[in-house]
Amino acid sequence: MSMPAETQVAEHTGEHRDYVGAKLGMWIFVFTELILFGGLFVAYGMYRSMHAHEFHKASGELNITLGVINTLVLLTSSLTMVLSIVAIRLQRKRQSMIFLASTMLLGAVFLVNKVFEWTAKIHHGIYPGSEHLMARPPGERLFFGLYFGMTGLHGLHVTVGVVVMSVMLALVARDKIRHDDYIKLENTGLYWHLVDIIWIFLLPLFYLAA
Amino acid sequence: MQQKAESPHIVGYATFIKVWIALVVLTGVLVGLSVTHRPNLAVLGLLFITPTKASLVLFYFMHLKYESAALKFMASAAIAALIIFITLTFSDYLFR
Numbered sequence: 001m002s003m004p005a006e007t008q009v010a011e012h013t014g015e016h017r018d019y020v021g022a023k024l025g026m027w028i029f030v031f032t033e034l035i036l037f038g039g040l041f042v043a044y045g046m047y048r049s050m051h052a053h054e055f056h057k058a059s060g061e062l063n064i065t066l067g068v069i070n071t072l073v074l075l076t077s078s079l080t081m082v083l084s085i086v087a088i089r090l091q092r093k094r095q096s097m098i099f100l101a102s103t104m105l106l107g108a109v110f111l112v113n114k115v116f117e118w119t120a121k122i123h124h125g126i127y128p129g130s131e132h133l134m135a136r137p138p139g140e141r142l143f144f145g146l147y148f149g150m151t152g153l154h155g156l157h158v159t160v161g162v163v164v165m166s167v168m169l170a171l172v173a174r175d176k177i178r179h180d181d182y183i184k185l186e187n188t189g190l191y192w193h194l195v196d197i198i199w200i201f202l203l204p205l206f207y208l209a210a
Numbered sequence: 211m212q213q214k215a216e217s218p219h220i221v222g223y224a225t226f227i228k229v230w231i232a233l234v235v236l237t238g239v240l241v242g243l244s245v246t247h248r249p250n251l252a253v254l255g256l257l258f259i260t261p262t263k264a265s266l267v268l269f270y271f272m273h274l275k276y277e278s279a280a281l282k283f284m285a286s287a288a289i290a291a292l293i294i295f296i297t298l299t300f301s302d303y304l305f306r
Contacts (some may be wrong), residue, residue: 198273
C-alpha cells in the first residue's frame with residue numbers, strides 16, 4: 001500500500017488506475033459545460049435587459065406548474081444519484097442499482113414532461129421560425145428562441161445522462177463498478193448534478209420571470 | 211486496493227437527504243417570492259436563492275466540499291472566469 005494514491009495498480013488484475021486523474025478530467029469537462037451554458041445565460045441577460053417588457057410578457061405564457069414539477073423531479077434525481085454512489089461505496093450493490101434505476105426513471109419523467117410542454121407550445125404555433133411567432137414583437141421572438149434553444153440543449157444533456165446511466169447500471173450489475181472501483185459512477189454523478197445546476201438557473205429565468 | 215486511502219470521506223445518506231430537503235424548501239421559497247407580484251422580491255430570490263441552491267449541489271452532491279484544495283481552486287477559477295465574462299459583457303452594454 002505504499003504506492004502513490006493517484007496511480008494505483010489493482011493487485012488482482014494488474015490493471016492501471018488513475019482515480020484522481022479520472023476525476024480531474026471530468027471536472028475539467030464540467031467547467032467547459034459551465035462556460036457553454038454561461039454564454040447562453042449572458043445572451044439571455046443581454047436580450048432581457050434590451051426587451052424587459054416583452055420577456056416579462058412572454059414568460060407569462062410558460063407553465064409554471066410544469067416547470068416546478070420538473071425542478072422537483074430533477075432535484076430528487078440528483079439525490080438518488082448521489083445515494084447510488086454512497087451505496088456502492090458501502091458495498092450495497094442492490095441498493096445502488098435501485099437508486100441508479102430511480103435516477104434514470106426520474107430523468108425520463110423530466111423528458112416526458114418536457115415533451116408535453118413543447119408539444120403544447122408547438123400546438124399553439126409557438127416554435128422557432130413559426131408564422132405566429134414571427135408576427136410577434138422581437139423581444140418575444142428572442143425569448144422563445146432562447147427558451148427552445150436553452151431548454152433543448154439542456155434536454156439533450158438529460159437524454160445523454162440517461163443513456164450513460166443505463167451503461168453504468170450494466171457495469172454495476174457485472175461488478176465492473178465496485179466499492180473499490182467506482183470512479184465511472186462518480187463521474188456520471190458529476191455530470192448529472194451539473195445538468196441539475198443548469199436547470200436550477202433555467203427555472204427562475206424562464207418560468208418565474210413573469 | 212483500497213479506494214478509501216484516496217478519498218477517505220464517505221458521507222452518509224442522512225446528509226444528502228438533508229441537503230435535498232433544503233433544496234426543495236428553497237425552491238418553494240423561490241416560487242413563493244415570484245408569485246407575490248413584487249418584482250424586487252423576485253429579483254432578490256433570483257440573486258440569492260438560486261446561487262445558494264447551486265452551491266448546495268456543487269458542495270454536497272458534487273462532493274466539492276470534501277475535495278482537495280487544488281480542485282477547489284480550479285472550480286473557483288472556472289466560476290471567476292464566468293463572472294468576468296458576465297461583468298465585462300454587461301459593463302460594455304450599460305456604458306455604451
